[in-house]
Amino acid sequence: MERLIEGYRQFRKTGWPRERALYEELANGQSPEYLIISCCDSRADPALIFNARPGELFVLRNVANIVPPFEQGNGYHGTSSAIAFAVLQLKVRSVVVMGHATCGGIAAALDRKVAAQTPFLSEWISLLEPAVARCAHEDGDRHTATEREGVRLSLERLMSFPFIAERVQKGLLKLEGARFGIANGQLEWLDKESGEFRRVE
Numbered sequence: 585m586e587r588l589i590e591g592y593r594q595f596r597k598t599g600w601p602r603e604r605a606l607y608e609e610l611a612n613g614q615s616p617e618y619l620i621i622s623c624c625d626s627r628a629d630p631a632l633i634f635n636a637r638p639g640e641l642f643v644l645r646n647v648a649n650i651v652p653p654f655e656q657g658n659g660y661h662g663t664s665s666a667i668a669f670a671v672l673q674l675k676v677r678s679v680v681v682m683g684h685a686t687c688g689g690i691a692a693a694l695d696r697k698v699a700a701q702t703p704f705l706s707e708w709i710s711l712l713e714p715a716v717a718r719c720a721h722e723d724g725d726r727h728t729a730t731e732r733e734g735v736r737l738s739l740e741r742l743m744s745f746p747f748i749a750e751r752v753q754k755g756l757l758k759l760e761g762a763r764f765g766i767a768n769g770q771l772e773w774l775d776k777e778s779g780e781f782r783r784v785e
């Protein structure tokens with residue numbers, strides 16, 4: 585815990601005074617413009633990558649930045665409840681699904697042995713099966729192709745949520761895809777016209 589307590593002390597000394605007025609204002613409520621859906625991976629932190637201030641990003645992180653299909657009925661819909669809250673209550677204007685390089689969740693989807701010893705993970709990762717299938721004949725870097733395809737799949741699934749499809753069609757909400765390169769710090773953005781990821785310069 586020493587590392588965390590020391591980090592907090594640094595924050596109180598520098599980050600807190602710098603953003604104090606903003607935090608006081610944010611105590612009255614948040615109205616982030618963006619919902620970011622990203623991986624739990626410690627190397628791909630949206631707040632750092634987008635240089636965000638407190639209150640700017642509503643961040644939902646899960647293994648491999650997966651959006652499950654829209655489902656009704658009982659269940660612990662952790663991911664879907666956060667999406668619903670961000671879109672319906674906070675009224676975010678954009679949803680960005682951000683994948684990343686060397687994603688362990690994608691590795692687990694490509695080789696089911698990876699997740700075999702971890703409770704819950706195999707079933708969660710099975711949501712990526714359509715993305716894995718679409719990249720099955722990829723000749724080059726299949727891992728990277730599946731990371732990109734996983735982002736496309738999550739974006740398609742977002743449109744299966746009626747309240748999202750409705751807002752997108754009315755022009756009230758945008759859906760975007762991205763992928764962070766980790767080793768090179770390079771962000772790729774999904775070009776909607778071509779369906780390809782392009783480097784952000």
Ligand SMILES: [Zn+2]
Nearest residue numbers: 623625687688
């Ligand atoms: Zn990951």
